[in-house]
Amino acid sequence: MELSGITRTYDTGAVHVKALRGIDLTVEAGEFLAIMGPSGSGKSTLMNVLGCLDRPTSGRYLLDGIDVASLARSKLARVRNRTLGFVFQAFHLLPRTTARENVELPLLYREEELSWKEIHRRAARALDQVGLADRMDHTPNELSGGQKQRVAIARALVTEPRILLADEPTGNLDSRTSLEILALLQDLNEEGITILMVTHEPDVAAFTSRTVRLRDGLLRSDRRHDALAARTAISNWVDEDEDDAPHTDPTGPGPAAEAAGVDA
Amino acid sequence: MKLSAIPYSAIKALRRNTMRTLLTALGIIIGVGAVITMVGLGQGASAEVREQVNRLGQNVVLVFPGDRQLGGVSIGGGSANTLTVEDARAIRDEIPEVVASSPEVRSQRVLVYGNRNWATPVYGQSQDYLQIRDWPMESGRMFTEEEVAEAALVGVVGQTVVQELFEGADPIGETVRVRGLPIEIIGVLAPKGMSLMGSVQDDLMIIPYTTGFQRVSGRSHAMVINVQVFDEGSIPIAQEKIRDLLRERHRLAPYQDDDFTIQNQEEVAEVATETSRVMTWLLGSIAAISLFVGGIGIMNVMLVSVTERTREVGLRLAVGARAPDVLLQFLIEAVILCLLGGLGGILMGVVATELIASWAGWPALFSVEAMVLAVGVSAIVGIFFGFYPAWKASRLDPITALRRE
Incomplete structure (x- = not known):
């Protein structure tokens, strides 16, 4: 992914809101990138x-060597379906629809049609990947917040995307569940999927290998750091937790953040 | 997108709101049901009319009394006293194409038998009437020319009279009283069903016109003269000759209009068919309006559904649905909703038609075409009224749609 001079201006009547004022950013395959910044940044x-989902007002955005900034709406839909996976803060699962059917959704919009058998198989595999193989036929209101986000991640994974975009994936979850989700994202990253995650929590950003900060539509800082430390810390932490349940302090990945040494 | 997934997800979405789906479909059910019922009854009436024309008899020409012009003023309508028994006889005797004629007089009279009575139309006719109407006897015999000549107190009755007055027992040889006159039943007519005007034809008694005119109905002139022509090809010539004969007999000057009307069975049929066709159209269009209203209900519900499911649309767009995919999804949903209504409507229409037909004693006819048409129309209603909401959904911007609460 290569962005150069990206701007985005919203035209709301008389006022021009410059949300992005020239972003240059290159993301290599396999990176785990956190995008941070205050609201309105x-x-x-x-x-x-x-x-x-949106086209820049100006600038170049190369995705896999293709300039997607100028593609038509339907072409963009194809790119989203084939290359990208989305995870949202609010999960956005279809209500009263089973986990499996929720996960199958992106496959229905595949350009090359898959058989139902293949669709079912892939959905089952994606759910297995996020550890929800036994919850396939549960509807969202029968699942906990963490499980819902896992279903959403499975839905993003089912198309076997190169890039996963996560918009505050832990924003609606408690710390314990957030840890599980972040660990899952790290696993996926290790398997080779590029992950871009928006967050405003430094603790969460600590799980990534690179953090960029935005302010007023411009990139202010770009740091690479060792995510492995955070990962080790978290695995220890989760292991410990499994050993001496019930666990007592779900308040946050404190040790992980320290180990990562991020400037919070 | 995977096409077989569209109807599946549409049905799923409709099932998520079962009550709303049913209520919306009800609009279409009532609309389609009304169309089917009205068209069914209308077509039944038309078919009945066609059958009646055949039952009217063989090569029948009817002569009705018409307006009589008196100094340019029309006096009396169809019941004018212009046709006499002698006219009927003259038509039979003087026109070679005519094989039989019967002056008709009709009056509603109470028949008394023992301690039972029954009000029925009593017809005065000639001995040839049953031949003209192609109406067979079930038992007994028709009165003869001699009995007509001597104004005998005899009569034949239809099935309804047998049922109502004699409770199904054999009436031949029994005597009923009509206006104090003892009339002996000598024959029973075969069942005939309903007439052009929808009345039961089997509810009647036929007596010689000689008895019928003065003594039973109190009239001096014929209400209709039933005429039978020997073959179909001769009908126009016969009509022309009847006209000339009657004008001469009524001493009409060349400048005067006919004081009678001659119709053959085709013309009678046309009038009746036309009437039933107009009724069918009228009822059908009222029904169509209710279908239209049902369609508006569909549009309303689909608009609400699109608004409600904005986030779902946003998500679908985000994971790769294109605008046409979303459009198709909502369109198919509306069409399925309408088709559900269409099928329910057929069911309701068939039941309603049967109920009305059996309750009111009307004939009803179901055609496969009407049902195919109803389903087709409901699908079109779905497309027509579902298009705008679906288009609206497909125009949504994924970002704003996802952010909508």
Whole structure:
């Protein structure tokens, strides 16, 4: 992914809101990138542009060597379906629809049609990947918050995307569940999927290998750091927790953040 | 997108709101049901009319009394006293194409038998009437020319009279009283069913016109003269000759209009068919309006559904649905909703038609075409009224749609 001089201006009547004012960013395959910034800094807009949900007002956005900034709406839909996976803060699962059917949804919009058998198989595999093989026939209201987000991740994974875009994936979850989700994302990253995650929590950003900060539509800082430390810390932490349940302090990945040494 | 997934997800979405789906479909059910019922009854009436024309008899020409012009003023309508018994006889005797004629007089009279009575139309006719109407006897015999000549107190009765007055027992040889006159039943007519005007034809008694005119109905002139022509090809010539004969007999000057009307059975049929066709159209269009209203209900519900499911649309767009995919999804949903209504409507229409037909004693006819048409129309209603909401959904921007609460 290569962004150069990306701007995005919203035309709301008389006022021009410059949400992005020239972003240059290159993300290599296999990176785990956190996008941080205060509200109004343009991080959501950047995420929409990166996710091909929105087109930049100007600038070049190369995704796999293709300039997607100028593609038509239907072409963008194809790119989203084939290359990208989305995870949202609010999960966005279809109500009264089983986990399996929720996961199958993106496959229904595949350009090359798959057989129902193949669709079922892939959905089952994706759910297995997020550890929910036994919850396939549960509807969202029968699942906990963490399980819902896992279903959403499975839905993002089912198309075997190269890039996963996560918009505050832990924003609606408690710390314990957040840890599980972040660990899952790290696992996926290790398997080779590029992950871009918007967050405003430094603790969460600590699980990534690179953090960029936005302010007023411009990139202010770009740091690479060792995610492995955070990962080790978290696995120890989760292991410990499994050993001496019930666990007592679900308040946050404190040790992980320290180990990662992020400037919070 | 995977096409077989569209109807599946549409049905799923409809089932998520079962009550709303049923209520919306009810609009279409009532609309389609009304169309089917009205068209069914209308077509039944038309078919009955066609059958009646055949039952009217063989090569029948009817002469009705018409307006009589008196100094340019029309006096009396169809019941004018212009046709006499002698006219009927003259038509039979003087026109070679005519094989039989019967002056008709009709009056509603109470028949008394023992301690029972029954009000029925009593017809005065000639001995040839049953031949003209192609109406067979079930038992007994028709009165003869001699009995007509001597104004005998004899009569034949239809099935309804047998049922109502004699409670199904054999009436031949029994005597009923009509206006104090003792009339002996000498024959029973075969069942005939309903007439052009929808009345039961089997509810009647036929007596010689000689008895019928003065003594039973109190009339001096014929209400209709039933005429039978020997073959179909001769009908126009016969009509022309009857006209000339009657004008001469009524001493009409060339400048005067006919004081009678001659119709053959085709013309009678046309009038009756036309009437029933107009009724069918009228009822059908009222029913169509209710179908239209049902369609508006569909549009309303689909609009609500699109608004409610904005986030779902946003998600579908985000994971790769294109605008046409979303459009198709909502369109198919509306069409399935309408087709459900269409099928329910057929069911309701068939039941309603049967109920009305059996309750009112009307004939009803179901055609496969009407049902196919109803389903087709409901699908079109679905497309027509579902298009705007579906289009609206497909125009949504994924970002704003996802953010909508």
